[in-house]
Amino acid sequence: MRRFISITLAFALVLSLTACFGPPVDPDTVQESIQVIAMDTPMFISTYGRRSTGAAYASEDLIRALEARLSRTEEDSDISRLNAAGGETVEVGWDTYCLLDQAAFFNAETGGAFNIAIAPVVSAWGFTTDSFQVPSQAELDRLLALTDPRGVSPAQLGDAKFTASLEPGQSVDLGGIAKGYAADKLADLFVEYEVPRAMAQLGGNVLVWGDRPDGTAWRVGVQDPARPDEQNAFVGVLNLKNAFAVTSGGYQRYFEEGGKRYHHIIDPATGYPADSDLTSVTVVAEADPDIPRKNGAMCDAYSTGLFIMGEEEALRFWRSRRQQNRENAFELVLVTEDGRVVVTQGLAEAFTLDEGSGYTLEIVS
Ligand code: AMP
Numbered sequence: 001m002r003r004f005i006s007i008t009l010a011f012a013l014v015l016s017l018t019a020c021f022g023p024p025v026d027p028d029t030v031q032e033s034i035q036v037i038a039m040d041t042p043m044f045i046s047t048y049g050r051r052s053t054g055a056a057y058a059s060e061d062l063i064r065a066l067e068a069r070l071s072r073t074e075e076d077s078d079i080s081r082l083n084a085a086g087g088e089t090v091e092v093g094w095d096t097y098c099l100l101d102q103a104a105f106f107n108a109e110t111g112g113a114f115n116i117a118i119a120p121v122v123s124a125w126g127f128t129t130d131s132f133q134v135p136s137q138a139e140l141d142r143l144l145a146l147t148d149p150r151g152v153s154p155a156q157l158g159d160a161k162f163t164a165s166l167e168p169g170q171s172v173d174l175g176g177i178a179k180g181y182a183a184d185k186l187a188d189l190f191v192e193y194e195v196p197r198a199m200a201q202l203g204g205n206v207l208v209w210g211d212r213p214d215g216t217a218w219r220v221g222v223q224d225p226a227r228p229d230e231q232n233a234f235v236g237v238l239n240l241k242n243a244f245a246v247t248s249g250g251y252q253r254y255f256e257e258g259g260k261r262y263h264h265i266i267d268p269a270t271g272y273p274a275d276s277d278l279t280s281v282t283v284v285a286e287a288d289p290d291i292p293r294k295n296g297a298m299c300d301a302y303s304t305g306l307f308i309m310g311e312e313e314a315l316r317f318w319r320s321r322r323q324q325n326r327e328n329a330f331e332l333v334l335v336t337e338d339g340r341v342v343v344t345q346g347l348a349e350a351f352t353l354d355e356g357s358g359y360t361l362e363i364v365s
């Protein structure tokens with residue numbers, strides 16, 4: 001396991017100078033950065049403040065502990081044991097229980113589009129093992145019969161004992177929500193370590209905490225889905241403080257066969273990669289120390305689910321939830337196949353289109 005810790009040179013220099021003379025260093029600008037490769041994803045976390053080093057190390061430990069519970073490929077993880085249990089009940093940890101519970105909630109919220117029980121179908125396409133193939137319709141029909149989310153049963157037995165079971169033949173895949181949940185847990189950790197500002201990028205899941213050292217908002221680029229391999233190829237930039245921003249898109253993982261592209265977000269209604277008129281969905285919600293922290297998982301589940309829904313249904317979904325209480329409020333940046341960037345009203349100020357991107361901007365209310 002690799003752990004990279006770097007204190008910025010600039011800071012080291014400032015510190016060595018001010019140790020002898022000059023004004024004292026503002027502890028809120030002290031920074032640690034780490035890189036972790038976990039959950040199949042390169043992750044970058046920068047923490048600031050007096051306890052930035054402890055917070056950075058604890059962030060890595062937290063992510064590794066979650067991965068050990070949730071991985072589909074590590075044999076003794078909760079999820080691997082659950083998937084291999086053949087319908088028997090297995091004991092699981094608190095985080096696994098919470099995630100299964102939250103996944104059921106977001107399944108209902110998205111009308112079934114977000115469904116962790118889609119796992120057997122994701123595997124049939126080869127996305128679990130990287131041995132890609134187009135499954136036959138007969139196989140898809142057989143596997144789709146195993147994706148009823150009501151077969152997933154998490155349970156709490158007493159204060160610190162949690163179990164879960166599946167119907168025989170079922171399995172679950174938390175790839176569409178685990179990183180968002182991890183971002184929620186990082187927000188908890190930042191509160192615990194009194195981190196004044198931080199930025200965590202867990203693949204397509206970004207958490208910005210507080211503001212930047214100069215008092216301005218963090219800048220989160222929205223990748224141009226048409227240029228997935230180019231760094232700094234953005235459709236635009238979001239200026240955000242205290243927020244989760246989670247992007248899903250077919251461009252993030254796919255294979256090609258017979259001249260056709262097959263991506264990793266599976267429509268539970270068909271068993272096929274979602275035939276979406278969107279190329280990416282970014283969901284943004286508040287990361288406020290004072291509100292219950294489920295918004296990271298929510299953004300992650302919704303970004304996957306709304307990609308499947310497509311533009312019209314995703315916007316209907318957003319409008320239908322606008323009146324909800326502030327805690328669960330979310331906003332969207334949708335990139336469409338026909339070259340538009342559709343931004344919901346609440347992000348109108350925060351989003352700046354990259355003028356050279358070739359996309360046109362639409363603000364919707
Ligand atoms: P994300 O990048 O968050 O959109 O998650 C995509 C991942 O979620 C895929 O690689 C699969 O592991 C899993 N997945 C695919 N389709 C679905 C679905 N309909 N509901 C929930 N998870 C899914």
Ligand code: MG
Pocket residue numbers: 175176177248299300301302303304305
């Ligand atoms: Mg997701």
